[in-house]
Amino acid sequence: MNATLAPELTAADRCDRCGAQAYVRARLADGLELHFCAHHGRQHLDKLRGLGDVKITDESHKLHQDTSSSV
Numbered sequence: 001m002n003a004t005l006a007p008e009l010t011a012a013d014r015c016d017r018c019g020a021q022a023y024v025r026a027r028l029a030d031g032l033e034l035h036f037c038a039h040h041g042r043q044h045l046d047k048l049r050g051l052g053d054v055k056i057t058d059e060s061h062k063l064h065q066d067t068s069s070s071v
Helices: 038-049 060-064
Strands: 024-028 033-036 054-058
Touching: 024 038, 033 038, 038 054, 038 060
Parallel strands: none
Antiparallel strands: 024 033, 024 054
16 A cells, blocks of 8 residues: 555544544554544543654644634
């Protein structure tokens, strides 16, 4: 399988633990992708980073963006 990492997570990406919108993606060396909401991402990121060859995309900062200017 030759999958590429999507540049950004979308609203269609869901947390593997609870089904909420995913803001964290961890891609393991074997190609497996794990998606987490911000809560579960915070809970598991230290363990995932400790595995070594893991690529992590953390977009949880989007939860704190000011959207008032787009109205």
